[in-house]
Amino acid sequence: MKKQLALSTTTGLKIINPLSIRYCKADGSYSHIYLEEGEKMTVSKNLKALEGKLPSEAFLRIHHKYLVNRYQIVEIFINGGCHVLLKDGTKLEVSQKKRPDVIGAFDKL
DSSP states (O other): OOSOEEEEOSSSEEEEOGGGEEEEEEETTEEEEEETTSOEEEESSOHHHHHHHSOTTTEEEEETTEEEEGGGEEEEEOSSSEEEEETTSOEEEEOTTTHHHHHHTSOOO
16 A cells, blocks of 8 residues: 555645545545545545545545545444444445445444
């Protein structure tokens, strides 16, 4: 797994640890990246391009709008639609198509 990722900014490159990303949200041909420190960055890459750069063992595509760091998920709600709850309290929708993948990504007791 890559230890660092360079994200283009208006002033240059910001170097981050990919695991510091909580989740990414699609916005047309742009993506918003939400970091653990509470920082939000916008990059001119679509979510599919980001998905190709981030470690697949750590990131789950839960919806056409969301790519989530699986280590940030603390709960999966499956009644009344499917949602994930992240460590910081963010609640994100899981698409019906992605629901089996999301649930299957975790070992169950």
